[in-house]
Structures are given as C-alpha cells and as structure tokens.
Amino acid sequence: MTNTNNFDTIIVGGSYAGLSAAMALGRSLRHVLLIDSGMPCNERTPHSHNFLTQDGKTPKEISMLAKHQVEKYGTVKFYNGIASSGRKSEDGFEITTNAGDKFNAKKLIFATGIKDMIPDIPGFAACWGISIIHCPYCHGYEYRNQNTAIIANGAKAFHLASLVKNLTDNITILTTEGADFNSEQLDKLNTHGIKIIETKISEFEHKNGHLRNIVFDDTTKISFDAAYAAVPFKQHSDMPVSLGCELTEQGYIKVDDFQKTTIPSIYACGDNSNMMRSIANAVYSGNVTGAVVNRELTSEQF
Structure with a gap:
C-alpha cells in the first residue's frame, strides 16, 4: 500500500464485528480499509458455541472463513498492522499505523474489542x-x-x-x-x-x-x-478516547441504538461497546454498524 489512501470508511479491528461491518459496506460498493493486527482476544478459546451454523468451530476457523468471504468484495482492502493514532481531518479522519502509514476516511468504525486484566495468580x-x-x-x-x-x-x-x-x-x-x-x-x-x-x-x-x-x-x-x-477489563485501543469518544461507567464505548459514539462519524461495535461478549453478538452489531454507516454516506452524497 502507498502511504496515503482515501476511503469511505476505515475499520479499526478485523475480528468478527469488524469483518461483519466490512461485508455490509463492501456489498454496497463502499471503499473500506480494514486495519487489523491479527491478535483476537479469544485466540486461546478452544471452541466457539451458541452461534448458529458455526457451533463447535474454533474461533480461528470462523474468522478465516469470514475474511475469505469478505475478501471477495473488491472495494474492501486489508492492512496488517496496528492503528496507533488518529486525528480529525478536514474531510473526516486520518489514521496512522505503527509502520507510519497514513490513511484517510470520511467515517471511522472501532471494532477494537477489550483486553482482560488477568490476575497475577499462578495458573x-x-x-x-x-x-x-x-x-x-x-x-x-x-x-x-x-x-x-x-x-x-x-x-x-x-x-x-x-x-x-x-x-x-x-x-x-x-x-x-x-x-x-x-x-x-x-x-x-x-x-x-x-x-x-x-x-x-x-x-x-x-x-x-x-x-x-x-x-x-x-x-x-x-x-x-x-x-x-469476573475479571476487570480495559479498552484494547485508547484511540476512541483520544478522539473524544465517551465511555460508560462500566468502561465500554458509549453508543446509541445505531452504534454511533458521542463523536459524529465515529462508530463502535463488538465487545468494546457491549457487555454481551459473543461472536454472534459481534457479528450482529458489526452488520448494524455497516448498514448505518452506508445510510449516512448515502444521505451525504445523494
């Protein structure tokens, strides 16, 4: 990739919620960049359950199939790396990665998940x-x-x-x-x-x-x-807060019923904004987010 690219939407986080949002946007021919480091929080979980059609599959099997399906939509691009910082720009947002690459988009979706704070007890x-x-x-x-x-x-x-x-x-x-x-x-x-x-x-x-x-x-x-x-957690990325997004008392990114954060044109989906930690819920919230972002892009352009 070149150092500067313009997209309709940048999705930070490429697990289930991020991939689901990318699919919804890709099917509407939106130009999307999905930035992901390939380190999901459920990496060690042996099997996923309570998700129709995927019950008993490993999290990796599900995510690999999901990515393969999203890759079929040519307007969705993938970047392997970490989104290290972001700022508001004249036309939307500029995201900088840990490799120094910069990308711009009108809309920003955080599907960054949360990080469990594991107690320091042997085993x-x-x-x-x-x-x-x-x-x-x-x-x-x-x-x-x-x-x-x-x-x-x-x-x-x-x-x-x-x-x-x-x-x-x-x-x-x-x-x-x-x-x-x-x-x-x-x-x-x-x-x-x-x-x-x-x-x-x-x-x-x-x-x-x-x-x-x-x-x-x-x-x-x-x-x-x-x-x-019941272990405490923190946001996996501090970028939403640095851009002004409010958190709830429990520490989740505050969103409304349409996955909109408190900052216009920034959205959040998946575990970072919902206490229901499941693949099924992440896919659902990502799908809603993608549809909402597409609707807002349409309203601005039509």
Missing part, C-alpha cells in the same frame, strides 16, 4: 478461556454437571450462580475476601446448596490449561473442573 493465565471461563452461554454446556467454582463476589457472583445452577448442582463461590451478600441472597444460596469460601487463592493447578485444583493461601486445595471468573 490463571494458562487456564483462561479454556477452563477458567467468563460466560455460561459460551462455555457452560461443556462443563455441565461438573464441579464448578465461581470466582466473584456480591451481585456479580449471585447472578452467575443463578445462571450456572441450571447447568450443575456442584457450585462453590470463591470470594477471595469477605463475602458481600445480603441476607436474602445468602438464604437463596444456602437453599440451593451453594457454598462460599472467602480464603484468598494462591494457585490454579492445571494440565495444559485444564483446571485440576484450586490452592488457597491456607495451603488447602479443592478439585474443580471449571471456574467462572
């Missing part, structure tokens, strides 16, 4: 996405009827427990500090036989990412097959 990172999981809809069926831990506290732990209870009767909540439940929640957890352990975790014993035991600071260990963990 956690190795198990993350395999047997330490975040979502019962994505992974719960595969661990049905298994001995399951929920690493969370308060309302988050209670909510997860209510969902996981339908998948297994063997649930233990690990708060890692003083439990934060009201009397009504405690009564309900007790009624359903859900145990609570407040001791801090010191290690996750595993084999190739498959959980075996959780070891506690008091040296006791308990065998678990899986653990749900």
Whole structure:
C-alpha cells in the first residue's frame, strides 16, 4: 500500500464485528480499509458455541472463513498492522499505523474489542478461556454437571450462580475476601446448596490449561473442573478516547441504538461497546454498524 489512501470508511479491528461491518459496506460498493493486527482476544478459546451454523468451530476457523468471504468484495482492502493514532481531518479522519502509514476516511468504525486484566495468580493465565471461563452461554454446556467454582463476589457472583445452577448442582463461590451478600441472597444460596469460601487463592493447578485444583493461601486445595471468573477489563485501543469518544461507567464505548459514539462519524461495535461478549453478538452489531454507516454516506452524497 502507498502511504496515503482515501476511503469511505476505515475499520479499526478485523475480528468478527469488524469483518461483519466490512461485508455490509463492501456489498454496497463502499471503499473500506480494514486495519487489523491479527491478535483476537479469544485466540486461546478452544471452541466457539451458541452461534448458529458455526457451533463447535474454533474461533480461528470462523474468522478465516469470514475474511475469505469478505475478501471477495473488491472495494474492501486489508492492512496488517496496528492503528496507533488518529486525528480529525478536514474531510473526516486520518489514521496512522505503527509502520507510519497514513490513511484517510470520511467515517471511522472501532471494532477494537477489550483486553482482560488477568490476575497475577499462578495458573490463571494458562487456564483462561479454556477452563477458567467468563460466560455460561459460551462455555457452560461443556462443563455441565461438573464441579464448578465461581470466582466473584456480591451481585456479580449471585447472578452467575443463578445462571450456572441450571447447568450443575456442584457450585462453590470463591470470594477471595469477605463475602458481600445480603441476607436474602445468602438464604437463596444456602437453599440451593451453594457454598462460599472467602480464603484468598494462591494457585490454579492445571494440565495444559485444564483446571485440576484450586490452592488457597491456607495451603488447602479443592478439585474443580471449571471456574467462572469476573475479571476487570480495559479498552484494547485508547484511540476512541483520544478522539473524544465517551465511555460508560462500566468502561465500554458509549453508543446509541445505531452504534454511533458521542463523536459524529465515529462508530463502535463488538465487545468494546457491549457487555454481551459473543461472536454472534459481534457479528450482529458489526452488520448494524455497516448498514448505518452506508445510510449516512448515502444521505451525504445523494
């Protein structure tokens, strides 16, 4: 690619949401540049579930097929690299990559995802996405009827427990500090036989990412097959904020029902702007974003 190119739309992030937006725009003959580094957040997840026609496929299989299909639309171009900075320009936006290449577009779509903040506990990172999981809809069926831990506290732990209870009767909540439940929640957890352990975790014993035991600071260990963990996150890219996009209290990019951010002509889709972390939802939000951007381009040009 040359150092300067003009496009109708630049999409930053080429996973499921970005590819879905690119397909919608490509089918309307919009000139699109999709910038992606090839490092999706679910890279280590063994299989994807709860997505019709793709249930049980690996995330890589799905993304490779998606990219192959989007590549058929000649007005969509791909750039392998990292979008490092962006600025408002006279006609839209200028994006600079880590290689120093500059690209311009009238509209900007962020499909950049989020980055999980993995706790510094031995074994956690190795198990993350395999047997330490975040979502019962994505992974719960595969661990049905298994001995399951929920690493969370308060309302988050209670909510997860209510969902996981339908998948297994063997649930233990690990708060890692003083439990934060009201009397009504405690009564309900007790009624359903859900145990609570407040001791801090010191290690996750595993084999190739498959959980075996959780070891506690008091040296006791308990065998678990899986653990749900509510970990904090941050935006994978700081560019939306640098361009003025507002975040929600939870840390997601603030968008309206049409995936529009608080900055005109900037849109966001996928995990960076929605707490429903699934491939199906990412594809949906990307498709909506592509249609909305095309409609706005049409309104400006027709």
